[in-house]
Amino acid sequence: MTPVIWTFVLLWSIPLTTGGDTTVTCVFTADCLLPCQSPYHNTVKWYKVGKENAVYTFDNNEDHLEHQDVDFKGRTSLFADQIPRGNASLLLRSIRTVDEGTYLCYTSAGSEALKEIVRLDVKAPIKRVDIKYPNGEITCNTSDVYPEPIISWYDNHHNLQTNFTTETQKDEQGLFSLTSTLTYEEDEESDTNRDVFVTCSISFEDKSQNYTTSLKLAKEVDIYSGQDANIQCPVSRGDAGDYTITLRFGESSIILSQLANISEQLAGIDVRLARHGDVTLHNLDMYKHTGTYTCEMFTAQSTTQVVLTSVHIISDIHNFGIAEAFGASLTITVIVSLVIYCFCRLYKKRTREDSRENRVIEEVEEELEPLSGENPSNGRHSPSGSVHTE
Ligand SMILES: *[C@@H]1O[C@H](CO)[C@@H](O)[C@H](O)[C@H]1NC(C)=O
Ligand SMILES: *[C@@H]1O[C@H](CO)[C@@H](O)[C@H](O)[C@H]1NC(C)=O
Numbered sequence: 544m545t546p547v548i549w550t551f552v553l554l555w556s557i558p559l560t561t562g563g564d565t566t567v568t569c570v571f572t573a574d575c576l577l578p579c580q581s582p583y584h585n586t587v588k589w590y591k592v593g594k595e596n597a598v599y600t601f602d603n604n605e606d607h608l609e610h611q612d613v614d615f616k617g618r619t620s621l622f623a624d625q626i627p628r629g630n631a632s633l634l635l636r637s638i639r640t641v642d643e644g645t646y647l648c649y650t651s652a653g654s655e656a657l658k659e660i661v662r663l664d665v666k667a668p669i670k671r672v673d674i675k676y677p678n679g680e681i682t683c684n685t686s687d688v689y690p691e692p693i694i695s696w697y698d699n700h701h702n703l704q705t706n707f708t709t710e711t712q713k714d715e716q717g718l719f720s721l722t723s724t725l726t727y728e729e730d731e732e733s734d735t736n737r738d739v740f741v742t743c744s745i746s747f748e749d750k751s752q753n754y755t756t757s758l759k760l761a762k763e764v765d766i767y768s769g770q771d772a773n774i775q776c777p778v779s780r781g782d783a784g785d786y787t788i789t790l791r792f793g794e795s796s797i798i799l800s801q802l803a804n805i806s807e808q809l810a811g812i813d814v815r816l817a818r819h820g821d822v823t824l825h826n827l828d829m830y831k832h833t834g835t836y837t838c839e840m841f842t843a844q845s846t847t848q849v850v851l852t853s854v855h856i857i858s859d860i861h862n863f864g865i866a867e868a869f870g871a872s873l874t875i876t877v878i879v880s881l882v883i884y885c886f887c888r889l890y891k892k893r894t895r896e897d898s899r900e901n902r903v904i905e906e907v908e909e910e911l912e913p914l915s916g917e918n919p920s921n922g923r924h925s926p927s928g929s930v931h932t933e
């Protein structure tokens with residue numbers, strides 16, 4: 544056994560004055576301070592439970608880092624100027640998930656000693672949760688979070704216990720990614736008449752963070768080409784705090800940060816956003832603007848709300864303006880004329896062919912004339928044939 548381990552064993556076996564236990568929550572990749580105060584500060588030693596070697600050793604006004612645990616190399620420091628004032632806090636830089644655990648601050652001066660226990664928790668906060676509606680399934684996902692998150696699904700605020708599957712993965716840094724899929728079965732009587740409203744909530748077990756994302760599938764908007772469509776955007780409760788509203792269509796998107804009476808352009812569409820999240824899309828084109836409009840709101844309070852509206856545009860002759868109506872009637876006139884013309888040509892050709900056929904028959908009959916004269920019993924007599932019979 545090395546002297547270092549001996550010290551460690553002694554620490555746990557000799558009764559010492561023990562300060563209060565402290566818990567610190569450190570953010571992944573950030574620097575973190577492990578606090579320790581002691582009136583006995585000739586020697587300061589930091590240990591981590593489960594590690595043989597010390598995290599930090601300070602003795603006789605000097606650092607002794609020859610036996611420092613490899614995991615902590617180059618990431619630790621004490622505040623030398625603060626030690627004489629009884630501040631033996633340890634600074635641990637660029638926090639990793641494996642740094643989580645129980646630390647011990649051992650301080651001594653002569654025959655007096657003190658140990659303090661510091662519990663270190665690591666958090667990689669949930670920064671974003673995405674919700675998607677690909678094909679009858681609603682998926683909700685997040686990534687690079689720590690510790691392992693838990694997920695809940697709600698349908699119109701009722702907790703759904705079943706009908707979803709969740710896949711969790713852990714990367715080499717110990718961070719978690721989670722994807723959950725909800726099989727959503729629409730009631731037959733309500734499938735298109737009612738909005739669908741589903742919420743997924745991803746949180747940590749200690750409830751330190753709870754990120755909720757909701758998806759509303761608004762009922763389809765059916766309009767005629769050239770008309771305006773009214774769709775809904777999420778509205779922030781009380782319009783307080785920081786939030787961003789993004790409206791997307793295909794590859795285009797615009798940010799409507801204020802729910803004010805403003806006008807914007809999206810994919811060539813005049814968009815007007817009124818209060819209460821009502822959005823008017825002006826003068827839509829059947830070919831260019833049929834599809835799904837997505838309006839998303841992100842707030843600083845860990846919520847995302849998404850509204851999907853499918854806009855279905857059909858053409859309608861009654862809705863045409865005068866110019867279009869004139870153009871349409873002109874087109875119809877041209878088509879009708881063409882049809883009549885072709886029909887006439889076909890008819891003429893047919894009559895011409897008919898008369899040519901008749902002429903051929905006449906010629907053949909003329910050639911057969913002598914025979915029919917000798918044989919009057921032949922029943923196949925044309926009127927012209929009988930003229931020549933004497
Ligand atoms: C100990 O020193 C550090 C670095 O100056 C400081 O951030 C911390 O607040 C000090 N702790 C106390 C209890 O004074
Ligand atoms: C959700 O998953 C998609 C596809 O794998 C990915 O592009 C996206 O970044 C994920 N979202 C979050 C918040 O991690």
Ligand SMILES: *[C@@H]1O[C@H](CO)[C@@H](O)[C@H](O)[C@H]1NC(C)=O
Pocket residue numbers: 703704705706728
């Ligand atoms: C779950 O799905 C089954 C059929 O797949 C359905 O009968 C049941 O009502 C669903 N439950 C919930 C809570 O949606």
Ligand SMILES: *[C@@H]1O[C@H](CO)[C@@H](O)[C@H](O)[C@H]1NC(C)=O
Pocket residue numbers: 695744746750753754755
């Ligand atoms: C998260 O927040 C939502 C809405 O505020 C709430 O309904 C849900 O119960 C919370 N979930 C957890 C696990 O705390």
Ligand SMILES: *[C@@H]1O[C@H](CO)[C@@H](O)[C@H](O)[C@H]1NC(C)=O
Pocket residue numbers: 804817
């Ligand atoms: C929004 O602005 C338009 C034109 O700028 C105006 O005609 C309309 O009355 C305004 N609506 C509201 C609710 O203020």
